[in-house]
Amino acid sequence: MGQTIVIKPQNRFNFSDLADIWRYRELLYFLTWRDLKVRYKQTVVGVAWVLFQPFISMVIFTIFFGNFAKMPTDGAPYPIFVFLGLLFWQFFSASVADISNCLINNQHIITKVYFPRILLPISLVLTRFVDFLVSLVILIGLMIYYGFWPSLIGVLIFPILCLVSAMAALGLGLFFASLNIKYRDVRYVLPFFIQMLMFVTPVVYSSSILGKYSWLLAVNPLAGVIKTARSELLQSYDTNWLQFGLSAAACVVLLVIGWLYFRKAERYSVDTI
Secondary structure, three states, rough: OOOOOOOOOOOOOOOHHHHHHHHHHHHHHHHHHHHHHHHOOOOHHHHHHHHHHHHHHHHHHHHHHHHHHHOOOOOOOOOHHHHHEEEEEEHHHHHHHHHHOOOHHOOHHOOOOOOOOOOHHHHHHHHHHEEEEEHHHHHHHHHHHHOOOOOHHHHHHHHHHHHHHHHHHHHHHHHHHHHHHHHOHHHHHHHHHHHHHHOOOOOOOOOOHHHHHHHHHOOOHHHHHHHHHHHHHHHHOOOOOOHHHHHHHHHHHHHHHHHHHHHHHOHHHHHOO
């Protein structure tokens, strides 16, 4: 009698999950490359849109919030102030939106062959990170135009800020991707949720407008990232390392919760999809 081998995900997270990511690294590469080819191959609009979207958003926010509303910017010109916030925010929000639909959009793959499902959301974060790097061209141009030079600490901590942002996007995205398997209306609620989240994140305004209550933003995973990026790259105020530490810790907690919930949902994802 032949032996039957049943392959199923484990009930909880363990370090073998990380080993699986490394074992399937070539598949992760091809998933990322697939999304990049769809976005950039034989198209000008793909690259232009990555640059056009944050630039036009910066112009609109500068006109209404910088010129008319006179939002405080802690001594930095409003265009570069808001663009730096938009850079991290759009990386975060676009990653969350993509990850939330990754299982539904790839159901033709995950119902036919086994591989670590976590590779799908990670590949989407990597794809959006390429967009992030492309948009850095505008930031560098603005810094040269306004004469801002980042500190050595700013250059060294920038990759850490990107990593923390990626962890926050991956954690929240995994949570919504798991919910989206059972409740398909999540895809309709999520854009509204992301839009509301932007207004409680200091993207277009400075947290200083909250005065003594600005510490409340520390629970927002992205608030510490944006504030630290502005303080170290623009050197307009002293860095609040405590708030950044709290935001980074919140990102780690969010990633763990999202990962655990994703692993739980992975057990019934094939049957539900």
